[in-house]
Amino acid sequence: MLGIEYQSKRGYIGLEYFGRTVGIKIMPVGIHMGQIETTLSMPDREWRVNELKQQFEGKTIFLGVDDMDIFKGINLKLLAFEQLLKLHPKWQGRAVLVQIANPARGRGRDLEEIQAEIAESCRRISTQFGNDGYSPVLFIDRPMSAAERIAYYTVAECVVVTPVRDGMNLTPYEYIVCRHGLNESQSGSELAGPRKSMLVVSEFIGCSPSLSGAIRVNPWNTDATAEALNEAISMSESEKQLRHEKHYKYVSTHDVAYWAKSFLLDLERCCKDHFRRRCWGIGLGFGFRVVALDPNFRKLNVDAIVSAYERSKSRAIFLDYDGTMTPQTAIDKTPSAEVISILNTLCADKNNVVFIVSGRGRNSLGTWFSPCKKLGIAAEHGYFLRWNKDEDWETCSQGSTDFRWMQMAEPVMKLYTESTDGSYMEAKESALVWHHQDADPGFGSAQAKEMLEHLESVLANEPASVKPGQFIVEVKPQGVSKGVVAEKILSTMVEGKRQADFVLCIGDDRSDEDMFEGIAGVKAKDLVAATTSVFACTVGQKPSKARYYLDDSHDVINMLSALADVTDPSSPTPEPGSPASEPEAEDSPPLEASIWVISNSICHGARLEEGLEFEIYSVLFIICVDVYIVPLGFAWISKCE
Ligand SMILES: O=P(O)(O)OC[C@H]1O[C@H](O[C@H]2O[C@H](CO)[C@@H](O)[C@H](O)[C@H]2O)[C@H](O)[C@@H](O)[C@@H]1O
Numbered sequence: 001m002l003g004i005e006y007q008s009k010r011g012y013i014g015l016e017y018f019g020r021t022v023g024i025k026i027m028p029v030g031i032h033m034g035q036i037e038t039t040l041s042m043p044d045r046e047w048r049v050n051e052l053k054q055q056f057e058g059k060t061i062f063l064g065v066d067d068m069d070i071f072k073g074i075n076l077k078l079l080a081f082e083q084l085l086k087l088h089p090k091w092q093g094r095a096v097l098v099q100i101a102n103p104a105r106g107r108g109r110d111l112e113e114i115q116a117e118i119a120e121s122c123r124r125i126s127t128q129f130g131n132d133g134y135s136p137v138l139f140i141d142r143p144m145s146a147a148e149r150i151a152y153y154t155v156a157e158c159v160v161v162t163p164v165r166d167g168m169n170l171t172p173y174e175y176i177v178c179r180h181g182l183n184e185s186q187s188g189s190e191l192a193g194p195r196k197s198m199l200v201v202s203e204f205i206g207c208s209p210s211l212s213g214a215i216r217v218n219p220w221n222t223d224a225t226a227e228a229l230n231e232a233i234s235m236s237e238s239e240k241q242l243r244h245e246k247h248y249k250y251v252s253t254h255d256v257a258y259w260a261k262s263f264l265l266d267l268e269r270c271c272k273d274h275f276r277r278r279c280w281g282i283g284l285g286f287g288f289r290v291v292a293l294d295p296n297f298r299k300l301n302v303d304a305i306v307s308a309y310e311r312s313k314s315r316a317i318f319l320d321y322d323g324t325m326t327p328q329t330a331i332d333k334t335p336s337a338e339v340i341s342i343l344n345t346l347c348a349d350k351n352n353v354v355f356i357v358s359g360r361g362r363n364s365l366g367t368w369f370s371p372c373k374k375l376g377i378a379a380e381h382g383y384f385l386r387w388n389k390d391e392d393w394e395t396c397s398q399g400s401t402d403f404r405w406m407q408m409a410e411p412v413m414k415l416y417t418e419s420t421d422g423s424y425m426e427a428k429e430s431a432l433v434w435h436h437q438d439a440d441p442g443f444g445s446a447q448a449k450e451m452l453e454h455l456e457s458v459l460a461n462e463p464a465s466v467k468p469g470q471f472i473v474e475v476k477p478q479g480v481s482k483g484v485v486a487e488k489i490l491s492t493m494v495e496g497k498r499q500a501d502f503v504l505c506i507g508d509d510r511s512d513e514d515m516f517e518g519i520a521g522v523k524a525k526d527l528v529a530a531t532t533s534v535f536a537c538t539v540g541q542k543p544s545k546a547r548y549y550l551d552d553s554h555d556v557i558n559m560l561s562a563l564a565d566v567t568d569p570s571s572p573t574p575e576p577g578s579p580a581s582e583p584e585a586e587d588s589p590p591l592e593a594s595i596w597v598i599s600n601s602i603c604h605g606a607r608l609e610e611g612l613e614f615e616i617y618s619v620l621f622i623i624c625v626d627v628y629i630v631p632l633g634f635a636w637i638s639k640c641e
Helices: 033-040 043-055 074-087 109-129 146-155 171-180 222-234 237-253 256-271 302-311 337-348 362-368 405-419 441-458 482-495 510-520 553-565 620-629
Strands: 006-008 013-017 020-024 060-067 095-102 137-140 158-161 198-202 215-217 278-282 289-293 315-319 352-357 376-379 384-386 424-427 432-435 464-469 472-477 500-507 528-539 548-550 595-597 605-609 638-640
Touching: 020 256, 033 146, 033 171, 043 146, 060 074, 060 146, 060 171, 060 222, 074 095, 074 109, 074 222, 095 146, 109 137, 146 171, 158 171, 158 222, 171 198, 171 237, 198 222, 198 237, 215 222, 302 500, 302 528, 302 553, 315 482, 337 352, 337 553, 352 482, 362 376, 362 384, 376 482, 384 482, 405 424, 405 432, 405 441, 405 472, 441 464, 441 472, 464 510, 482 500, 482 510, 500 510, 510 528, 528 553, 548 553
Parallel strands: 060 095, 060 158, 095 137, 158 198, 198 215, 315 352, 315 500, 352 376, 500 528, 528 548
Antiparallel strands: 006 013, 013 020, 278 289, 278 605, 376 384, 424 432, 432 472, 464 472
């Protein structure tokens, strides 16, 4: 659905959008049964019905009730009726088309043209087929009361609705209810015997799919519509009755009250989790979004993580690369000297197992991190794994080894590459990636969404999974994910009798969410001790499975640098039994805000809570600075710890 991740819930589609669930469901809102029944019981309706019965005695009435506009296909209906009289002359002198046109709500040349066409068609049909006792077309373009309209519905054998574009269009529903009348006692008057109704409807109107007994037409095909008109009135009485009963059962039970109740129930179900989330306004101008975050989601406190780090004796550190260790916007993707130095310091501590866990290929990661001899690398989302530079690469045992899907995915990606300027394909050893960072932003992401769906359907039965990422769509073997590889590393640590009591995991994008999800379950799987400090941290404030966030890759490097500062490669292993963690980690309550800062480059957020009240403190002078920097934008205040 629009390339956004969705789940099929009970009867509706749930889209996850910036932390909120948006429910999507088709609700063909019906008619107000009570209102129609009230009009049905009006005395002037009954009086008008009798009058119409006399007026059209011996005639078969087709009825059209439409607004006078260019989309309602009134002239197409007239052309189809004209064709009916030509193709089936038996209806000449017997069939009448009554067309009620509600006065036009707009004006303009298009409307004038269509009105002229309608007038010309009415004149031509009347001249061709009419005589003293027979007017084949009755065109009514005066305002009409509900009671009179309902009287026309009551006497019509068939209602014809032929718009070329429309919304729901409730005319067929109204007609069905009116033909049914109020109750059995009434049927003796104008609708003697079993109730019947016939419908010829355009396939382009919203109510069409709900009327399985209607004859559906493409209104542009006037010959087919003429045949449908003939079929409708020539059908056996029992068939007309069956179709009517089926329609009436649906229309009378799915009225406006039914859909209102159904909507409220869905709304409640959809918003169930929203109440426990906090909403933040994040971003500027067109980039502004309301983001719903878990109340426990908070900024990673450097002092707290340093303290937990110092107290632990066996640490696992998982670091994503792009967007985490290096800014997403960096042109030169090579790790900086600072990053290499921090990693080397962390790796030098024999209590640490440090891994770069990235979607990138093993060759580039191996080359970039060649100065870090003790660094572990999980490349291509963990398809390849190397514990340090002296070890060989291992291949993920859970990943499928069947790569025939590549031959299926490649032509699809090529197709999109050809039609999307600035995009390109990357062939990795185990995966294929389509990049659109340098394409037109709108077109690129629209193409990515379309391609994702295309690939999903092409590869539905293949052992491959299609995932979106930062300006990429990636196809990789099933069973390979950063979560799987993180668990594998922790379980190898357990086997080596060095079960981790400190886990830090940082990443910024969709593939890193697998890692956060994976490490959320490691305590339950006994891969780490029950008291382990687990720090899952995402980069940027956004809905995430991580409990913590840091604003950007600079913050990440600063935090890792703080860990490196307290790392002493020669320090002895902490005494067994010393507390491994501070209560601050995963289970502790959120830290309270201490200061408010303005920043253009990091995150702009104003808290929206309790009836969307903005909690903005007196920092007006800072807002002025911000407005000065971004004169056309809104100034938002971000809440930091
Ligand atoms: O897991 P990560 O370390 O975050 O890496 C994921 C992908 O990184 C690379 O793509 C990224 O860099 C590209 C420029 O070099 C950029 O165009 C793209 O938008 C980024 O996502 C790599 O090329 C992919 O194969 C990785 O999956």
